[in-house]
Amino acid sequence: MVGLAAYFSSLKLSGLLNRFPDGISQGIIWGVMALGVFITFRLLNEADLTVDGSFTTGGAVTIMLLLNGWSPASAMAVAVIAGLLAGAVTGVLNVCLGIPVILSGILTQYALYSINLAIMGMKANQAISVDSYPLVLSSRFVSEAIGIGAVIALILIAILYLYFGTEQGSAIRATGCNQQMAKANGINISVTKIIGLALSNGIIAFSGGLMAQFQGFVDINMGRGAIVIGLAAVIIGEVLGDALFGKKMNFAVRLFFITMGGVIYYLVVEVVLWMKLNTNYLKLLTAVIVAVFLAVPYLQGKRKASFAKAKKRSAKELSRNNITRLPGKDKDMERKCE
Amino acid sequence: MRKAMLELRNVCKTFNPGTINEKHALNGINLTLEEGDFVTVIGGNGAGKSTMLNAVAGVWPIDEGSILIDGIDVTGLPDYKRASLVGRVFQDPMTGTAATMQIEENMALAARRGLFRSPFRAGVSRKERAMFKERLKILNLGLEDRLTSKVGLLSGGQRQALTLLMATMQTPKVLLLDEHTAALDPRTAEKVLSATKTVVERDNLTTIMITHNMKDAIHYGNRLVMMNEGQVILDIKGEEKKKLTVEDLISKFAKASGEEFADDKTLLS
Numbered sequence A: 001m002v003g004l005a006a007y008f009s010s011l012k013l014s015g016l017l018n019r020f021p022d023g024i025s026q027g028i029i030w031g032v033m034a035l036g037v038f039i040t041f042r043l044l045n046e047a048d049l050t051v052d053g054s055f056t057t058g059g060a061v062t063i064m065l066l067l068n069g070w071s072p073a074s075a076m077a078v079a080v081i082a083g084l085l086a087g088a089v090t091g092v093l094n095v096c097l098g099i100p101v102i103l104s105g106i107l108t109q110y111a112l113y114s115i116n117l118a119i120m121g122m123k124a125n126q127a128i129s130v131d132s133y134p135l136v137l138s139s140r141f142v143s144e145a146i147g148i149g150a151v152i153a154l155i156l157i158a159i160l161y162l163y164f165g166t167e168q169g170s171a172i173r174a175t176g177c178n179q180q181m182a183k184a185n186g187i188n189i190s191v192t193k194i195i196g197l198a199l200s201n202g203i204i205a206f207s208g209g210l211m212a213q214f215q216g217f218v219d220i221n222m223g224r225g226a227i228v229i230g231l232a233a234v235i236i237g238e239v240l241g242d243a244l245f246g247k248k249m250n251f252a253v254r255l256f257f258i259t260m261g262g263v264i265y266y267l268v269v270e271v272v273l274w275m276k277l278n279t280n281y282l283k284l285l286t287a288v289i290v291a292v293f294l295a296v297p298y299l300q301g302k303r304k305a306s307f308a309k310a311k312k313r314s315a316k317e318l319s320r321n322n323i324t325r326l327p328g329k330d331k332d333m334e335r336k337c338e
Numbered sequence B: 001m002r003k004a005m006l007e008l009r010n011v012c013k014t015f016n017p018g019t020i021n022e023k024h025a026l027n028g029i030n031l032t033l034e035e036g037d038f039v040t041v042i043g044g045n046g047a048g049k050s051t052m053l054n055a056v057a058g059v060w061p062i063d064e065g066s067i068l069i070d071g072i073d074v075t076g077l078p079d080y081k082r083a084s085l086v087g088r089v090f091q092d093p094m095t096g097t098a099a100t101m102q103i104e105e106n107m108a109l110a111a112r113r114g115l116f117r118s119p120f121r122a123g124v125s126r127k128e129r130a131m132f133k134e135r136l137k138i139l140n141l142g143l144e145d146r147l148t149s150k151v152g153l154l155s156g157g158q159r160q161a162l163t164l165l166m167a168t169m170q171t172p173k174v175l176l177l178d179e180h181t182a183a184l185d186p187r188t189a190e191k192v193l194s195a196t197k198t199v200v201e202r203d204n205l206t207t208i209m210i211t212h213n214m215k216d217a218i219h220y221g222n223r224l225v226m227m228n229e230g231q232v233i234l235d236i237k238g239e240e241k242k243k244l245t246v247e248d249l250i251s252k253f254a255k256a257s258g259e260e261f262a263d264d265k266t267l268l269s
Helices: A002-010 A013-043 A051-067 A072-095 A101-119 A142-163 A167-177 A179-184 A189-215 A226-248 A251-274 A279-304 A307-320 A331-337 B049-057 B103-111 B126-139 B156-168 B186-203 B214-219 B238-243 B246-257
Strands: A125-127 A217-219 B004-015 B023-034 B038-043 B064-069 B086-089 B174-178 B206-210 B223-228 B231-237
Touching (some): A013 A051, A013 A167, A142 A251, A167 B103, A179 A189, A226 A251, A226 A279, B023 B231, B049 B064, B049 B086, B049 B174, B103 B156, B126 B186, B156 B186, B223 B246, B231 B238
Parallel strands (some): B038 B206, B038 B223, B086 B174, B174 B206
């Protein structure tokens, strides 16, 4: 009891509030990444695991080019191109060689580990100081980072909203929704899939570039588990948006909430850290949360039509007519089943 | 003679070749449709009716023979490249439309068959919306007031009717209907069929309609084709078609296929 009291008294609210800005700024960056995950996971209806590699690629390209004296804008533009290529490779593996997207993504991601190391000059990490280089944002100036991150996220949401309303964007959405319909309407689904995967990983690399600048270094493992955090952000954002807007949620609002999903995820992480829980279990916690949210639609569907309920209804009806033969309780039936 | 709009010349297709599931679905089928022909196709299970439509649509490459649409050899083109020439309505109402997209978005996708899809042009233009409304009015289903509704909210019949509009949006050279009313209740089926007739007659479309309803096969179209074992075994046109009865059809099938059949189920299914 004394220990518990001491634990609670050691938790100061001010400490939590001080943590929030950092959580928000990181959350925005991961929210941007979640927009990329959203394109494949929801619009293309595919699980793309290239993410873990392309996020790091974005960070590595950005940091190395900055260290070589490039401007942040041009460094990040090249990072986006690198991400586009990574996504296109996954797309080509899938479309031209018939490897399922999930495996194509794992292959690309695996290959990217070597490529990322090569980009980083065969070192596992590379640091960059905000004092000597013109970084877009940095954890040293958190409130600025939040502002810049928010502006970038809003611009990106606007671009994606407009793009997925265009002829090409609609074709990509149709491909993810119904491939047969897409083909019957003259859409080359090989091309739309590759474009979608490339676009997704371009955005992810872009957010990787932001993240590396924010934390002041790029690490070969910075993308590990990025797909899970991205999924968490997508799911949290959608659940929240659905609760607040319901059927009125249009595409732009949905994108906004997905970015917010990243922020909420990182605020939760900050709370966990503030509560002095062992951060080792953070990944476990995240995985559990994502699994639960992914399971919800399935379980809801099952609740409406389950064998267990059918059995109950049937048993009730039969017992009313004094028939009680059930599998497992009837020897004859058991023999027949064998 | 009118010009030939669709020609199948000695088309062969075998599924699962070299395995115990080997199936010769099309055995050198020959069929020519003249411009404006509305052909109804009947035949038993596994007669190759759907396979023939899929061959025309380009779902997979055929093994032998040629397919010509309006004189163009399309044998080497995959389905998405034939889409500007071929309109399709499927048996399953879920297949022809994108459920998570709006009615107008679906129609706009169909309106761009065979065109380059730009990443800078709007997916649905204001001009188009008015045109979509006009087209939807033909169906008489009240869809013209629901342009921004998600297609997933529509009934099977409404979706089939919408698919029909989409398939004929860009006046195709050939319209393929694969038992497109089979999954609907009789009253809805009737509505979709009459909409089909309206559209086909309005645009003078060259049409193939597979049906398992012999009355529909007789009632609709100017020509009736019966298939068996991947070939055309009966081809009835003109005056003969107009006078045709269900009894005629059953006895003709028995004669043509050299098979007796106990009931008309084999023919209907």
